[in-house]
Amino acid sequence: MIKAVVTGHTRGLGAAVAAQLLARGIAVLGLxxxxxxxxxxxxxxxxxxxDGAALAAWLQGDTLRxxxxxxxxxxxVNNAGVVSPVGPLAQQDPLAALRAATINxxxxxxxxxxxxxAAPQAQRRIVHVSSGAARNAYPGWSVYCATKAALDQHARAVALDADPRVLACSLAPGVIDTDMQAEIRATxxxxxxxxxxxxxxKEGGDLVAPSQCAAALVDYLLGAGFGQQAVDDLRN
Structure with missing residues (x-):
């Protein structure tokens, strides 16, 4: 039996991933x-x-187990993420940076x-939804680049722990037609x-539909080769 936990499941890529998993008969806990x-x-x-305190309180419960x-x-599927705050340091809201670091x-x-x-007897697979911004620095995106790069390093270090029953990958999904892209265009x-x-x-029709990306992401997550690359790009 396979079960999945998906963060940010109410919209965008997270909603599409949850739908893909459910369509394959996999129970989903959305956060x-x-x-x-x-x-x-x-x-x-x-x-x-x-909200770190709220998350800590939830983790102390037994829902996950x-x-x-x-x-x-x-x-x-660690999908939830934010791109804000955007801008040079002189224009960043420090509290927005703190919230971004907490979410991301x-x-x-x-x-x-x-x-x-919570699942000591199961094979456990973790995918962090990363970004090309984790691997390339962009002006105005210091917080977003840094937080996504942290996920890449986390997956690399988990791989070095060498537990064959715990596999992790920080996966860049490509450029997806979501609310985050609309926010970027409005900046x-x-x-x-x-x-x-x-x-x-967007104007060139080069954004990938969330449903299309989600299907590829779930295929990747369930694939026999998952975990062979700690950091990967879904477009490869």
Whole structure:
């Protein structure tokens, strides 16, 4: 039996990944501030991943362990993430930077540890949704680049732990047509000088639909070769 935990499952790529998993008969526990429509096989927990104290309180409960009980393979998709704050340091809201670091780094790292400990008998697979920004620096994206790079290093270090029953990959999914892309296109050039590049991707029809990306991501996550690369790109 396979069960999956997906963060940020209420919209965008997270919603599409949850739908893909459910369509394949895999039960899903979705973690987000809000709730999705749900359906058979879907369980949801309201938790603000940007609130460290709230996440800590949730992790001290038994929801994760109870949900994963009895599964042979457990999946964790650390999908939730934010691109804000965007801009040079002089224009960044420090509290937004703190929240971004909590959502993008602290939450997935804490969830990864809790997830592994909650299903000690299962094969456990962790995918961090990373970004090309983890591997290339961009002006205005110092917080986003740094937080995504942290996920890459986390997966590399997990691989060095050499537990054959705990596999992790920090996976860049490509450029997807989501609300985050709309937010990027709406950012003033003064804050993000590369904005036009993302406008051109949208206008050129080069953004990937969330459903298409999710299908490829779930195929990758369930594939026999998962974990052979600690850091990878879904477009490879």
């Amino acid at each position: 987000a501030r809000g709730h999705a429509e749900g359906g058979e096989g879907m369980e949801q927990a309201s938790v603000d991943l940007g 109870r949900f994963l009980a009895g599964c042979d393979t457990a999946l964790l 780094v602290a939450a997935p790292l804490a969830l990864a540890a809790a997830f592994v400990q 003033p050039d003064a804050r993000f000088p590369l904005r036009q590049r993302f406008v051109d991707l």
